[in-house]
Amino acid sequence: MEPLIQIKDLVKIYPLGEMEVQALRGVSLSIERGEFVAIMGASGSGKSTFMNILGFLDRPTSGQYLLDGINGEHLSRDELAEIRNQKIGFIFQGFNLLARTSAIENVHLPLIYAHVLSRRRKEMAQKALSAVGLEGREDHHPSQLSGGEQQRVAIARALVNQPSILLADEPTGNLDSKTSAEIMAIFQNLNGEMGITIVMITHEQDIAAYAKRKILFKDGKIVEDHV
Numbered sequence: 661m662e663p664l665i666q667i668k669d670l671v672k673i674y675p676l677g678e679m680e681v682q683a684l685r686g687v688s689l690s691i692e693r694g695e696f697v698a699i700m701g702a703s704g705s706g707k708s709t710f711m712n713i714l715g716f717l718d719r720p721t722s723g724q725y726l727l728d729g730i731n732g733e734h735l736s737r738d739e740l741a742e743i744r745n746q747k748i749g750f751i752f753q754g755f756n757l758l759a760r761t762s763a764i765e766n767v768h769l770p771l772i773y774a775h776v777l778s779r780r781r782k783e784m785a786q787k788a789l790s791a792v793g794l795e796g797r798e799d800h801h802p803s804q805l806s807g808g809e810q811q812r813v814a815i816a817r818a819l820v821n822q823p824s825i826l827l828a829d830e831p832t833g834n835l836d837s838k839t840s841a842e843i844m845a846i847f848q849n850l851n852g853e854m855g856i857t858i859v860m861i862t863h864e865q866d867i868a869a870y871a872k873r874k875i876l877f878k879d880g881k882i883v884e885d886h887v
Contacts, residue, residue: 663692664692665859666690666724667687669722670687671687671722684720688882689875696857696871699875705879706879715744716732719732730743746823747824748825748826749821750818750829755802759802768785770817808839812843812846825859858871874887
């Protein structure tokens with residue numbers, strides 16, 4: 661079986677006035693299905709650019725990126741949006757929940773874009789909330805939830821479409837250490853028990869320790885990659 665992610669000689673250059681900034685300098689790697697990978701590196705190391713390309717939120721200047729065999733190089737914005745909805749679950753530091761919308765409505769939002777019928781949306785959203793331990797909190801709005809509970813809603817929303825991969829960008833950045841450990845236990849369960857592939861950006865060594873593989877970026881290159 662081919663790797664879930666295949667990347668070869670990835671380069672990303674941003675124009676900056678009359679200069680150019682080379683954010684990625686020939687990155688190559690593969691990620692197998694079911695891996696839990698932590699991406700680390702200082703600010704400006706290229707890790708965020710790399711994550712944006714993984715999520716089809718940005719395009720490389722050169723090189724090849726395949727997700728589940730799909731090359732997004734020549735796809736339209738609408739086609740890329742459809743792939744993101746079907747294949748990728750995003751989890752962010754800031755939760756990104758709709759404030760005036762209940763937990764279950766936040767979770768089934770991606771299903772609306774996927775044209776899933778209303779009754780089925782509710783069933784899938786409830787299942788996703790149960791997977792992150794939020795039974796009984798379905799009708800609560802974000803303001804009625806703790807930071808950890810809000811991040812659980814965000815994780816459920818990322819899960820609800822049964823994506824090929826979860827991309828998490830500093831998922832514990834706004835949480836205290838106890839709540840961070842609870843969130844990482846959820847990630848470990850999703851990865852270990854459900855086999856979900858997770859790629860996570862973090863600058864915290866103790867959070868990266870929950871992953872099975874750690875990749876360190878420096879100056880747009882991978883300088884460490886170990887299990």
